[in-house]
Amino acid sequence: MFDERSPIYLQIAEQIKNDIVTGTLAEDEQVMSTNQYAAFYRINPATAAKGFAQLVDEGVLYKKRGIGMFVSPNARDLLRSDRKEVFFTDVVEPVIREAQALGVSLRDVIHYIRKYGDS
Incomplete structure (x- = not known):
């Protein structure tokens, strides 16, 4: 473990x-x-x-x-709040930077997330 x-x-x-x-x-x-x-x-x-x-x-x-x-x-709410901030900083921001570097529009990224997020 x-x-x-x-x-x-x-x-x-x-x-x-x-x-x-x-x-x-x-x-x-x-x-x-x-x-x-x-x-x-x-x-x-x-x-x-x-x-x-x-x-x-x-x-x-x-x-x-x-x-x-x-x-x-309120431990769960506290932890979720802390992790949301980390999620946006460590996951979402790098995705946005990579999309911009590749010339992928944020609209396309959002479309992809919506398409596969409902699966």
Whole structure:
């Protein structure tokens, strides 16, 4: 599951964020404990805890003392908002620049998106 591209704790945080964005994890839903997560994925519990701590710092998860970690209210909206900005900057802007370099009109790009976006 984990790769060498980035630290495991960041990959843990990203996986949980993806689960929230896709609706696999709902707001106020309890997530696995760091020990359960570490046992399931066979990683060091401190590594899992570091990923969870990052999510708490970002406001994605919150802790109920003695109970565990939960998905924060509005976490999905927060993450989607952050990802929209990244999507436009990292995906859409390069597409526009490439289209301009190739002499493809934005009208043609929009037509293509509409044509295949409804499929």
